[in-house]
Amino acid sequence: MQELEERIQAEGTVKVGDVLKVDAFLNHQCDVRLFDHMGAAWAEHFAGKTITKILTIEASGIGIACCAAHHFGDVPVVFAKKAQSINLDGDQYTTTVYSFTKQKEFPVIVSKKYLNPGDHVLLIDDFLANGKALRGLIELCEKAGATVEGIGIAVEKGFQGGGDKLREEGYDVDSLAIVESMDPETGKIEFRR
Numbered sequence: 001m002q003e004l005e006e007r008i009q010a011e012g013t014v015k016v017g018d019v020l021k022v023d024a025f026l027n028h029q030c031d032v033r034l035f036d037h038m039g040a041a042w043a044e045h046f047a048g049k050t051i052t053k054i055l056t057i058e059a060s061g062i063g064i065a066c067c068a069a070h071h072f073g074d075v076p077v078v079f080a081k082k083a084q085s086i087n088l089d090g091d092q093y094t095t096t097v098y099s100f101t102k103q104k105e106f107p108v109i110v111s112k113k114y115l116n117p118g119d120h121v122l123l124i125d126d127f128l129a130n131g132k133a134l135r136g137l138i139e140l141c142e143k144a145g146a147t148v149e150g151i152g153i154a155v156e157k158g159f160q161g162g163g164d165k166l167r168e169e170g171y172d173v174d175s176l177a178i179v180e181s182m183d184p185e186t187g188k189i190e191f192r193r
């Protein structure tokens with residue numbers, strides 16, 4: 001998606017440790033017009049599929065998923081929580097995920113009320129790096145008996161391999177920008193073509 005690639009080139013910075021910082025528009029300050037355009041791009045890609053629910057993971061996937069939902073008939077958006085809470089009651093599907101930016105393991109929890117065997121799920125997230133967050137969401141869907149119809153990602157770091165492994169396994173992964181290489185010393189960012 002050209003608009004997203006241009007924003008990354010204009011406002012993104014490359015940090016050591018394979019971190020691309022795009023918090024001016026994607027995952028701290030949020031450009032909702034851009035999010036809307038991203039939702040439209042995923043709707044075009046997944047046009048032939050029936051989507052009954054969007055599933056994401058807190059925190060950074062939530063805003064993007066909510067904007068995308070408008071393009072899928074305002075389907076419900078469910079986000080997996082990364083901490084237990086007195087506000088979480090009843091039976092839950094749980095697993096654990098290693099967080100790329102926080103560098104520690106988190107529980108990942110969805111109430112059984114909000115993920116069902118009849119659901120046809122689109123997974124949405126801001127970043128795809130090693131694929132840990134998506135693996136957690138896929139596991140929750142498997143536990144619920146829900147079908148993963150596709151995966152919509154804003155920025156995939158292709159050189160970390162998580163996305164290509166999922167594609168090899170047959171998942172339909174639509175990443176709107178795939179960073180093939182990035183250099184913290186020069187700041188150069190190259191996209192997959």
Ligand SMILES: O=P(O)(O)OC[C@H]1O[C@H](OP(=O)(O)OP(=O)(O)O)[C@H](O)[C@@H]1O
Pocket residue numbers: 027057058059060061098099100101102125126127128129130131132133134162
């Ligand atoms: O493919 P992976 O290696 O799993 O990396 C991608 C995940 O990393 C980030 O989550 P993180 O927990 O780091 O931060 P967040 O709380 O801002 O969502 C991002 O939001 C994705 O969920």
Ligand SMILES: O=c1[nH]c(=O)c2nc[nH]c2[nH]1
Pocket residue numbers: 018019020021022027100101127128129
């Ligand atoms: O802001 C972010 N930058 C990244 O490079 C990244 N990788 C996973 N999650 C990420 N979030």
